[in-house]
Amino acid sequence: MPERPTVMSPQRTGHRTILGVAALLVGAVLCGVFAFVALRGHPTRAADFGTVPTTEPSSSDPTRAAPARDSPPSWPSTAPADSGPSGPADPSPPEELSVPRLGLRAPVDPVGVDDDGLTEVPPDPDRVGWYRFSPEPGSPEGSSVVVGHVDAEGRGLGVLNGLNEVRRGDRVVIARRDGSAVAYRVVARRTVGKEDLAGSGAFRRGGPPVLTLITCAGPYLPDNGGYQNNLVVTAVEASE
Amino acid sequence: MTARTAGAALATGVAVALSVTAGAPAFAQSQSQAEVEQATVSVLHAVPGLTVDVFAGDKELLPDFKPGTLTDPLKLDAGSYDIKVFKDGEGPKGTPAIQKTVEVPAGANATLVAHLTADGKPTLDAFVNDTSKVPAGKARLTVRHVAAAPAVDVRAGGTPVFKGLENPKEAEAEVAAGTVNADVVLAGTDTVAIGPAKLDLAEGSNTIVYAWGSAADKNLALKTQTITGMHSAPGGVPAGGTGQAASGTSDAALGALAAGAVLALGAGGYLLRRRDDAA
Numbered sequence: 001m002p003e004r005p006t007v008m009s010p011q012r013t014g015h016r017t018i019l020g021v022a023a024l025l026v027g028a029v030l031c032g033v034f035a036f037v038a039l040r041g042h043p044t045r046a047a048d049f050g051t052v053p054t055t056e057p058s059s060s061d062p063t064r065a066a067p068a069r070d071s072p073p074s075w076p077s078t079a080p081a082d083s084g085p086s087g088p089a090d091p092s093p094p095e096e097l098s099v100p101r102l103g104l105r106a107p108v109d110p111v112g113v114d115d116d117g118l119t120e121v122p123p124d125p126d127r128v129g130w131y132r133f134s135p136e137p138g139s140p141e142g143s144s145v146v147v148g149h150v151d152a153e154g155r156g157l158g159v160l161n162g163l164n165e166v167r168r169g170d171r172v173v174i175a176r177r178d179g180s181a182v183a184y185r186v187v188a189r190r191t192v193g194k195e196d197l198a199g200s201g202a203f204r205r206g207g208p209p210v211l212t213l214i215t216c217a218g219p220y221l222p223d224n225g226g227y228q229n230n231l232v233v234t235a236v237e238a239s240e
Numbered sequence: 241m242t243a244r245t246a247g248a249a250l251a252t253g254v255a256v257a258l259s260v261t262a263g264a265p266a267f268a269q270s271q272s273q274a275e276v277e278q279a280t281v282s283v284l285h286a287v288p289g290l291t292v293d294v295f296a297g298d299k300e301l302l303p304d305f306k307p308g309t310l311t312d313p314l315k316l317d318a319g320s321y322d323i324k325v326f327k328d329g330e331g332p333k334g335t336p337a338i339q340k341t342v343e344v345p346a347g348a349n350a351t352l353v354a355h356l357t358a359d360g361k362p363t364l365d366a367f368v369n370d371t372s373k374v375p376a377g378k379a380r381l382t383v384r385h386v387a388a389a390p391a392v393d394v395r396a397g398g399t400p401v402f403k404g405l406e407n408p409k410e411a412e413a414e415v416a417a418g419t420v421n422a423d424v425v426l427a428g429t430d431t432v433a434i435g436p437a438k439l440d441l442a443e444g445s446n447t448i449v450y451a452w453g454s455a456a457d458k459n460l461a462l463k464t465q466t467i468t469g470m471h472s473a474p475g476g477v478p479a480g481g482t483g484q485a486a487s488g489t490s491d492a493a494l495g496a497l498a499a500g501a502v503l504a505l506g507a508g509g510y511l512l513r514r515r516d517d518a519a
Contacts, residue, residue, distance in 0.1 A: 133443040152482065
């Protein structure tokens with residue numbers, strides 16, 4: 001008696017049902033994700049949030065180093081040899097940036113200013129740069145600035161592209177060369193026009209200590225200098 | 241790089257004229273402002289071998305002021321000050337070693353320097369300190385020749401930065417922030433007069449270097465004054481490249497998602513249909 005090929009054992013039929021339902025579910029989920037991603041459109045990403053602590057004292061006044069005293073004048077007779085400020089309280093430079101929830105991790109290089117007066121950015125988008133004229137992370141005041149490419153020619157997306165997924169309260173950790181670490185939590189994300197970044201307070205040297213992560217944000221206009229905005233994520237030191 | 245005469249500095253900062261103004265500041269009450277405006281003044285003693293008492297009128301400001309000492313910056317009411325410098329213990333009735341009336345203009349940041357002229361006589365000059373913004377990544381370097389010495393060149397890393405600087409002139413430049421190895425040579429020669437010395441030129445600051453002392457007495461030296469807080473933010477952060485990140489999720493990823501969805505739905509439908517057939 002020839003076996004009918006379409007007859008299957010109940011077990012196998014059950015497997016098929018499960019597989020079929022599973023496949024449909026996967027398909028449905030993928031459709032959902034597709035719709036979500038596609039409809040959310042680009043370059044609009046998750047919205048900005050939070051407010052940035054920016055109460056910089058009147059440090060733009062270079063004469064503030066002088067303590068205000070009442071007249072008539074009485075000069076101190078034997079001042080220290082040099083009237084420069086004392087160095088930072090904690091001078092160990094940063095070595096690694098990480099955002100554990102996002103699995104984001106990048107080595108940190110000190111960077112300066114290029115010939116055009118712009119911040120240098122490490123060419124390797126898997127590395128980030130600490131603007132070495134900003135306070136070291138862990139300093140008592142000011143904005144410690146870390147920059148990184150969002151993408152780079154021939155190298156794909158940069159590690160700081162992950163900042164698009166950052167959420168309020170995310171933990172950010174800066175490991176320092178001396179083996180210690182400074183922990184932060186994200187309080188704000190802003191999309192700032194390229195022209196407005198310098199005046200945005202991201203580079204303030206005084207005021208509350210914050211970590212400021214900067215990369216690029218769309219829209220991308222190839223004929224108009226590329227990215228039009230910077231993505232600026234601000235984190236405050238976490239009390240741990 | 242600009243070289244400016246002390247005369248220019250004085251014109252904008254401190255009018256020098258021997259006068260009889262008493263110690264009480266003559267408040268500069270401009271037409272529109274009744275409030276007393278202030279200036280920031282530091283004092284440098286750059287006359288070797290002479291401990292002094294400094295008076296404003298009859299009031300002693302700096303007792304036992306020793307050579308090579310720079311005071312902290314001090315907020316002073318704008319106005320006119322009759323400055324007398326006496327050899328330690330000889331004031332205020334004796335004959336001052338130096339006497340000048342200085343006008344302290346509102347808002348200025350100035351350093352009053354008691355020093356030697358090129359031919360070795362004690363004098364007093366006021367220099368206005370440049371506190372304008374410094375471009376990001378740069379440091380301002382100011383050099384002032386207040387020594388009893390001929391014209392000099394100031395070199396950084398062996399290369400002349402300022403040439404032919406004479407007492408009591410100054411020169412300034414904006415240079416890359418960082419540490420430089422500086423020395424002072426007789427103008428146009430390689431004859432080192434002072435140094436070398438390491439200078440830490442901090443970003444956004446004005447490092448003012450005084451060449452002081454006396455060549456004849458072989459006590460030429462450098463004195464450094466630093467004024468901070470003139471930093472600027474960099475012009476921007478060019479952190480983008482190809483535009484890939486701006487395309488939201490890349491088209492390739494979207495395509496893969498769509499293909500995956502179609503594939504999974506197809507497979508599910510096929511599997512379930514075959515089960516129906518079998519039943």
